[in-house]
Every structure is written in structure tokens, then in C-alpha cells.
Amino acid sequence: KKNHEHHPFLFVFQPTKKNAMNPEYSFFDAVCKSFDKAAQYTQFDQGILEQIKQCNSVLRMHFPVKIGDKVEVIKAYRVQHSHHKLPCKGGIRFSEMVNLDEVMALSALMTYKCAIVNVPFGGAKGGITIDPKKYSAYDLERITRRYTSELIKKRFIGPGEDVPAPDYGTGEREMSWILDTYMAMHPGEVEALGCVTGKPITQGGVRGRREATGLGVFFGIREVCNNAEVMAKRGLETGIAGKKIIVQGLGNVGYHSAKFFQEGGALVVGLAEYEGSIYNENGLDVEAVFQHRKKTGSILDFPGASNFSKNTDALEAPCDILIPAALENVINAENADRVQAKIIGEAANGPLTPEADEILVNKGTLVVPDIYLNAGGVTVSYFEWLKNLSHVSYGRLERRFMENQNANIVSQLEEMTGNKISDEQKKLIVHGPDEIDLVRSGLEDTMIKATKEILDCWKQNPTIIDMRTAAFVVAINKVGTSYLELGIFP
Numbered sequence: 001k002k003n004h005e006h007h008p009f010l011f012v013f014q015p016t017k018k019n020a021m022n023p024e025y026s027f028f029d030a031v032c033k034s035f036d037k038a039a040q041y042t043q044f045d046q047g048i049l050e051q052i053k054q055c056n057s058v059l060r061m062h063f064p065v066k067i068g069d070k071v072e073v074i075k076a077y078r079v080q081h082s083h084h085k086l087p088c089k090g091g092i093r094f095s096e097m098v099n100l101d102e103v104m105a106l107s108a109l110m111t112y113k114c115a116i117v118n119v120p121f122g123g124a125k126g127g128i129t130i131d132p133k134k135y136s137a138y139d140l141e142r143i144t145r146r147y148t149s150e151l152i153k154k155r156f157i158g159p160g161e162d163v164p165a166p167d168y169g170t171g172e173r174e175m176s177w178i179l180d181t182y183m184a185m186h187p188g189e190v191e192a193l194g195c196v197t198g199k200p201i202t203q204g205g206v207r208g209r210r211e212a213t214g215l216g217v218f219f220g221i222r223e224v225c226n227n228a229e230v231m232a233k234r235g236l237e238t239g240i241a242g243k244k245i246i247v248q249g250l251g252n253v254g255y256h257s258a259k260f261f262q263e264g265g266a267l268v269v270g271l272a273e274y275e276g277s278i279y280n281e282n283g284l285d286v287e288a289v290f291q292h293r294k295k296t297g298s299i300l301d302f303p304g305a306s307n308f309s310k311n312t313d314a315l316e317a318p319c320d321i322l323i324p325a326a327l328e329n330v331i332n333a334e335n336a337d338r339v340q341a342k343i344i345g346e347a348a349n350g351p352l353t354p355e356a357d358e359i360l361v362n363k364g365t366l367v368v369p370d371i372y373l374n375a376g377g378v379t380v381s382y383f384e385w386l387k388n389l390s391h392v393s394y395g396r397l398e399r400r401f402m403e404n405q406n407a408n409i410v411s412q413l414e415e416m417t418g419n420k421i422s423d424e425q426k427k428l429i430v431h432g433p434d435e436i437d438l439v440r441s442g443l444e445d446t447m448i449k450a451t452k453e454i455l456d457c458w459k460q461n462p463t464i465i466d467m468r469t470a471a472f473v474v475a476i477n478k479v480g481t482s483y484l485e486l487g488i489f490p
């Protein structure tokens with residue numbers, strides 16, 4: 001399960017007036033609404049804004065796969081939202097709820113996400129409308145390989161064209177199948193490894209990709225919480241230490257976010273899964289809960305914690321920071337009013353409907369938006385792609401050289417001062433960077449810079465009332481400038 005980018009199970013939510021299964025709710029419209037709100041704060045003319053907003057290329061497929069002794073027609077999509085930079089980039093989702101509107105929305109979010117963290121890609125997203133739990137690994141492999149062949153046929157995959165990655169219901173295993181299918185059809189292509197990211201390390205993956213989204217969520221929230229001005233406006237104290245956190249979803253993103261918050265000194269008081277949620281105001285040990293669930297098959301009845309029957313109850317429990325890390329649309333017009341968190345960190349894509357967003361922002365809740373907060377995944381995907389194109393792992397050339405140099409500096413210092421540096425300190429100072437060190441510091445730097453850009457933009461436009469709009473303004477400005485400089489528009 002840890003292998004999955006988002007939680008592999010579907011959440012069973014209480015029926016609400018509007019939800020992703022309900023055709024009257026359009027996720028893509030919701031993204032466009034956020035876009036329009038922010039567009040007013042930019043200087044681009046209407047045509048450029050319209051071009052940024054629309055999905056550039058949409059591929060909808062139906063293909064047959066033999067499952068057992070029957071032929072099943074599989075429905076799947078790949079949407080490239082923006083070609084202002086190439087390749088396009090974004091995950092592939094396996095879920096029964098996958099539909100065109102959802103994939104379009106998610107591909108648009110990818111464009112804005114990449115722009116915010118300065119990853120030089122256009123946005124894309126793919127999905128197959130299947131419940132992966134209902135298929136054997138053997139069948140899933142054939143479905144994934146067939147889907148990849150369809151993408152190859154239409155040139156919707158390739159290291160310079162469109163590069164998929166894991167998303168809800170997919171992980172390293174699926175990325176390996178995609179890579180292998182692509183390589184088989186592109187023999188000798190030296191850059192083929194860069195056709196997909198989120199691969200296992202042995203297949204050209206990069207260390208640190210698996211936990212990247214969760215770590216990015218932690219860095220993002222930490223940076224926002226360290227901003228005295230933003231915190232003071234909401235009557236909150238700065239810093240992560242001691243803050244009470246609830247995480248919804250223990251998939252790859254939720255599990256790692258929760259662990260990094262705990263390591264960072266926060267109290268993880270609530271955790272939610274599809275079977276229910278648990279709460280302990282004195283804090284839960286995330287790894288112990290994870291192991292308990294592995295053993296018993298359920299998050300419930302964890303020693304010392306109280307149970308909620310529904311996973312959605314945890315969204316309404318008391319806490320400082322709520323991290324929805326599963327699917328879109330979980331906080332909506334129906335339950336937004338009851339959410340008590342002072343900060344919501346959108347680890348999932350689109351967990352708030354526009355109605356919920358408005359209710360919460362008016363209530364003074366700080367909503368830290370998905371297009372910034374969960375960009376750690378694609379940031380490290382970018383590092384993986386660079387590694388694949390350069391055919392060398394990070395740190396390989398300089399690590400030993402730096403260790404030798406640092407060791408020389410340490411011994412010179414000892415000689416000059418006559419003081420001995422402790423072995424422990426020496427180890428810290430001498431240590432040359434491994435791949436994981438470089439990936440994590442690259443991610444941290446990326447999130448710190450992105451936070452600063454968004455908060456600066458917010459400050460410069462005091463009439464903007466929420467962080468999402470500020471983040472969209474930053475994104476639109478970058479994509480719009482890129483379009484202008486491409487010279488498409490006179």
C-alpha cells in the first residue's frame with residue numbers, strides 16, 4: 001500500500017448535494033473558477049487567459065482487454081492541459097470514479113503546480129476508469145501495458161512530449177510496466193528512461209521520490225506557519241511544534257505527511273481511513289497506527305484512541321491543521337461549516353469545492369492550496385527526469401571529492417586552533433552529499449522559494465483574500481509570460 005501515490009481504496013463518503021459522482025458538480029469548472037478569480041489580478045488580455053485556461057489536447061480511449069474468458073472494454077484518458085513548456089507532466093490515476101472532467105481538472109492543476117515550483121513542464125494527467133482492487137496484478141499489468149501502447153500510438157508519452165507519474169491508485173510497479181512497454185517500442189532511444197517518473201530505484205527512479213509529496217506538504221506548511229504576519233492575522237502562534245494535526249488518508253501522501261509532521265514536533269491527533277477514523281488529543285504514533293492497520297486490517301480500535309465510525313468525522317474534529325490527503329471534493333457546502341481547523345493544507349488535489357472554499361475563507365480559515373502544497377511530488381519527478389537524461393545519479397561525481405576537501409578543512413582547523421573536533425561533529429561536517437541529501441535539499445529550497453513568491457504576491461495585492469488566489473496569480477503570470485515570449489500572440 002505504501003507503494004501508492006494516493007490512497008488505493010475509494011473513500012465512501014456520505015452523499016452530499018454535490019459530489020464527484022454527481023454530474024452537476026464539475027471539478028474542471030471549479031478549477032476555472034479559481035483561475036478567473038485570480039485572472040483579475042493579472043495584466044494579460046482575455047485571449048491569452050482563455051488559452052491558458054483550456055485543455056490543449058484531450059485523448060479519450062476505449063480498448064479491449066481479455067480478463068479471464070471475457071473481453072472487457074476499458075475506458076481511459078490522457079489530457080495535456082498546456083504545451084507552453086514541454087514535456088507535459090502529470091500522474092496516472094486508477095479509480096472507478098475517473099472521468100474526463102476529473103482528468104481535465106487535474107491536468108490543469110498540474111500546469112499551475114509546475115509553474116509555481118518552477119518545474120519547466122506543461123500540465124497533464126491520465127486515468128483509467130477501473131477499480132484496481134477488482135483485478136489481479138497480472139490483469140493490471142496487461143491493462144497498464146495496453147494503455148501505454150495507446151499513448152505511444154498517439155504520441156501522448158515520451159521523454160520530450162509527455163511524462164506520466166504515479167497518482168491515486170498507482171505506484172512504482174505501474175511505472176515500471178509503463179517504462180518497459182515504452183522501451184520495447186523505442187529500442188535504442190537513449191533518453192527512454194525519462195518517459196515516466198516515480199519508477200523503482202533499480203529502473204531509473206530517484207531516491208526520495210516516494211516520500212516527496214508528503215515531505216513537500218510538511219515543508220510548505222512549516223514555511224507558512226513560520227510566517228509571523230500570516231499567523232498573527234489568524235491569532236495563531238508561529239511554528240509547527242505542538243500544533244494539533246489531523247490527516248485524512250494514510251496512502252503514500254497522507255502517511256508520509258503525517259510522519260514528517262510528527263518528526264517535526266507536531267501532535268498528530270487524528271487519522272482517517274475509509275473504514276473510519278481515530279482521535280487522541282495527546283497525539284498518535286503514526287507508524288504504530290500504520291502497523292496496527294496492517295495487522296488488524298483497520299485503523300479503528302487503536303490502543304488509547306477513540307473511534308469515529310465515519311472517516312469524514314475526523315474532518316470536523318478539533319485541531320489546528322487539517323490535511324486532506326485523499327481525493328477531491330471531501331470538504332463541500334454540506335460539511336465546510338463544521339470544520340474546526342484553523343489551517344487546511346490541501347495535500348490532495350481539489351479536496352475543497354469552491355463553495356467550501358468560500359465558507360472557510362470567510363470564516364477566517366487559512367486554506368493552503370493544492371497547486372502549491374502538493375507540488376513536492378512533481379518537483380522530485382523533475383529531479384528524476386533530469387537524472388534519467390544525464391544517466392548519472394546525484395552526488396556520484398562530487399561526493400568523495402567534497403568529503404576529502406571537508407576532511408582537509410577539519411584537520412587544518414584542528415591544527416590551527418589546537419582544539420579537537422568531536423568524532424560526531426566531524427562526521428557531520430565531512431559528509432559529502434548522497435542522492436537523497438541533494439533531492440531533499442532541492443525540494444526544501446523549492447518549497448521555501450515558492451512560499452515566498454506566493455506570500456509576496458499576496459502582500460502586494462492586499463485585496464486578495466485567500467492564498468489560493470495568490471498562488472493562481474503567481475502561476476498565471478508565469479504561464480502567461482511564457483506564452484507571450486513564445487511569440488504566439490502578436
Ligand code: GLU
Nearest residue numbers: 090091165167377378381
Ligand atoms: N500525481 C502527482 C501530482 O498530482 C505527481 C505528478 C508527477 O510527478 O508528475 O502532482
